Amino acid sequence: MSMLRKVGIGVGGLLGVLVVVGAGGYGWSSMTTTTKLTAKHDVHRIDFPIPFPLTDDEVTALRAERSALAKSPAMRGKDVMAGVDIAAIANERAVARGKHLVQSFYGCTECHGADFGGGTMVDDPMIGRLLAPNLTLGTGSRTLKYAAADWDRMVRHGVKPDSSGSPMPSKDFFAVTDRELSDVVSYIRSFPPVNKEVPAISLGPLGKFLVAAGKIPLSADIHPTNHVITHAVLPPAASADATFGKHLAQTCTGCHGPTLAGGPILGGPPDWPPARNLTPTGLAGWTYQDFLTALKEGKSKNGVALREPMASMPKFAKNMTDVELQALWAYISTVPPQPIVK
């Protein structure tokens, strides 16, 4: 999940390659990177409500709840829904769902700051300064003019309002549904405005080389359907099954790979170990309890502490519901076995 990828763009053992590439190579990587970062991407402009309104079922449930409370003679003949601000309730629920998604799976705040006022993804003289901008409604915000379509393009396609691609790891969010994205925006919008100007991203020599060489792929360039996609409106129902688990596991695939076979993490710093194989080959003999211990306590089945970035998982896993954890396990324990990659 991208929350763990804060320091995710790194040297990857390529320093040596850079030195060998030398000055001519620098010209090449500089040009290639500029081409990649300025290329325009053709992405749809869609719409969805922010926040999502209550569904008919939710309104019916609300009415039933209020009717049960309003049994007094004074209420007889009165509309139980009078004075109920349905829009405010819808927003409250959207904010709560968005908060949960950010704190358990998406981790936007890891880069954009706990108050969404801006933060750091990478700040390194060789790699570059990839600062994550202010997303609140204060001065210096990058999202003042954002409509639903712009959130979609940036978060689910990695494409900025001017149609250029961004190094933000949007690939972790390709499968986010309309309502989930809308909920995250409602959550971001619930924060007070922060007045902060965050400088535009700039890449250092190594960063340029890594982007040019495709070692830091821009999400916009690796969209699986080349941006031709109809996004699902709602996530699968929250139940302890593999369908919901697969949806949640999207954020694990950024490191563990699309088949969960594990292996070296693309763009990870040199001190990151390879991601483990999470298929039945890698987790042979694991129980649900072992899985919980790994996520919540950061320990492998043999009791050995898991290293970064997985060591940071417990602060997110502690916010996951039991159903979400069970669903993840239901999915992981049923994926096809994959050979262990070193």
Ligand code: HEC
């Ligand atoms: C790993 C770090 C990281 C994570 C996680 C992350 N972002 Fe970003 N985000 C960035 C960086 C860096 C930029 C600046 C990119 C640029 O200017 O090309 C950015 C830019 C943005 C922008 C503004 C683009 C613009 O200039 O118009 C939006 C909106 C945004 N992110 C939303 C989100 C949301 C919502 C989430 C969570 C679902 C999220 N980000 C998660 C690093 C991150």
Ligand code: HEC
């Ligand atoms: C930012 C990269 C990253 C993300 C995202 C990530 N992992 Fe990991 N994970 C790792 C790495 C690296 C290891 C190996 C750590 C080590 O060897 O010490 C690991 C190890 C594990 C292990 C231990 C396996 C073993 O054999 O001990 C489990 C279980 C696991 N991850 C599950 C998950 C799940 C489930 C998710 C999504 C909810 C997830 N991971 C997301 C990088 C990641």
